[in-house]
Amino acid sequence: MRIAKRAVLTAPGSPVEIWEGPVPTPAGGDVVVSVEMAGVCGTDHHYTLGEVAFPGPMVLGHEGIGRVEELGPDVNTDYAGEPIAPGDLVYWVPLKPCHRCHACTVLEDVSLCPHLSPGRFKDPLTPPIATYTEYASLPAGLSFFRVPEDTPPEAVIAFGCAMPTMLHAMERLGGISFGQRVVVQGCGPVGLAAVMLARLAGAGDIVVVGGPALRLEMAKRLGATETVDLAAAPDAESRIAAVLDATRGRGADVVIEATGRVEAFAEGLSMTARGGRYLIVGLWSAPGSSELTPRIVNNANLRIIGSALSRPRHLHQAVEVARHYHHRLPLAEVVSHRFPLDQAQQALDAVGRQETIKAVIVPGHQ
Template identity: 30%
Template structure:
């Protein structure tokens, strides 16, 4: 058992606080990880705002990298000293998705069974089953993915959520291929990841769409060949078509997750093209469209969960590309901050000043 400092959200909408928590020794199938870095993701803010559920208090943080400190009984795939990126898809191997050979859809991912607590014994709900705004955290061993230990932790830790979601939306879900045209609507951390993924896949045209010139500039750095400021054009759909010989893009990725952006994605794709929704809508959002348009345009309408990634396959591969200089994960790290800087990072997220703030321990 260890006492460590951590960031906790005690109640809906209230500022987070740095406090002491208790991390138990790992039980069967579990591991304690000494966290080195953890990115500040919009999902953490959703937890604080009560947008995920109301199981307060939350131990926030989930885009993390660190070193395994200890493991519980039966753990054989990792050992103390391993450098790992944490993931929230610890595949079970036994659900219907896993049995059909599609573990990236695993419906029964593993989390640690024991609970981390406040000093008074109050049980904490770890964000996405991880809770890594903490000097140490308890996870299921399957949530630890070993990668090259010489890699920069602040950069590769971001594969734990947003960057992987974006890259995977392009490569895994969208199946972007060589020579394809791709449009990405919304170019924050996830959208910029989608741009980077499309570039890795060999897309010929990558069209970045946003209302913020800074984000469009970031997207160009990740490989966008064209940019569209949605505030400066009359019709985003027509602007995308103008870049694609009036046909529309082969793949359009909605990294915002609103009815209006999804409709733009739907109508901005070529006939038989693909729409990928990776931005997360709120439960109250609805969509009304002519059913004939779905039939007559053909193609695929997909939702991307965590970039449909398989951490054991994708994390080491992407870290290798990063180490080779072919994937600039460093560019996602806008600033490195201390543990008590998380609340301020949430404010910067609202103003669009950062791609990612990263807590460094």
């Protein structure tokens, strides 16, 4: 039986610990993978700060690229029906719906399942499905998809959960029409995925509000036409003025919130044109509240759309995006920092300080 090291958060505010535990032989529809890269998401950092409900000691990480080590006897394909074998590279986000609730079966929207497993464990003998680990156990019912040999794994993990999240959000938005003006608040992986998808959809002007400079530069490489640096526009009034100037005083047809900061909500509404749409994607783990004047929404015919998580098809689409566009766009270069597993805390701290474009943990890296 394999023994795997795992990065465990025991309590908010406590440093991440490295635990060890066995990884059992897969049964039925289970799969064991060796983790090659685990994306470090801003939500992981929010867990360490206690800004997300903490379920107890948990293996961190919900973005994974790994190589199949062993298949259960019932497994011969991935969740798109593609043949799978030991040695193949796969991509997964460890959220397993129950398939036995109103959201899963009536709404047919597993992203709303109240029983999604976050990969936590309270017993060190329990195999993790999370990704800050040397080996992960993917249980039957947890979707994973094969990464084609012609696709760099960095091009997939660069956006981690952000690309499927944004694909889901764009679907809920109803798409972007050719030539529409778009503003993206934030330029972390979610914001960068939004920029890229807006450009591929045929958006006209794409203005990105965020920082630091290295992320804004990547936003331009992925399709932004103009950027507003938080360092140069430190208050909401100056940022709103910059956006209105960039959109000829009208505001944006589509504003996409990807900041993770609740104060961005009111600011984004002020950037939205009459008849426009405001898509909220980044506030999943943001504590706090914001005032809203309903009359503004009413009289300007605004649409406010929330979107959280994703569905299995969006993970598959994320692989296809990487496969078809990594030659044209610098997707793999979004991965700016790599850390070994025993430096998981340093990786989280670097993300919290916004020193990275995208950080990944490489368990086999020393």
